[in-house]
Amino acid sequence: MKLPVVFLLCFRLTLGELIFMLKLSHFIFGYLIFLLFGTLIFYESNTVEEKKRHIQVNNHIRQFIQRNNVCLKEHDLYPYVDYFLDKSHTGLWHSSLSNTNTTKWTFGQ
Numbered sequence: 001m002k003l004p005v006v007f008l009l010c011f012r013l014t015l016g017e018l019i020f021m022l023k024l025s026h027f028i029f030g031y032l033i034f035l036l037f038g039t040l041i042f043y044e045s046n047t048v049e050e051k052k053r054h055i056q057v058n059n060h061i062r063q064f065i066q067r068n069n070v071c072l073k074e075h076d077l078y079p080y081v082d083y084f085l086d087k088s089h090t091g092l093w094h095s096s097l098s099n100t101n102t103t104k105w106t107f108g109q
């Protein structure tokens with residue numbers, strides 16, 4: 001006996017019900033592939049935008065440090081450093097910890 005005939009006999013499905021189940025499984029499989037590609041495209045577009053923002057903030061911070069390369073008050077860099085650390089999670093910022101309110105910020109890979 002062939003497999004579809006055994007399937008029909010075991011579960012007592014009509015041919016129409018079997019065809020419907022096959023079409024439904026193909027539809028679900030196609031829908032899952034559609035969701036997968038949609039997720040990948042969305043993730044890729046967000047990654048590109050995040051990289052652009054990262055480069056832009058990176059350049060702003062570098063310019064800020066080059067202009068004020070003596071000693072900076074910590075609060076001068078708070079908006080930049082908070083954004084940079086929250087968004088990139090790379091930990092490229094290092095500060096020399098001291099008891100005073102002035103901290104020397106350095107930037108390096």
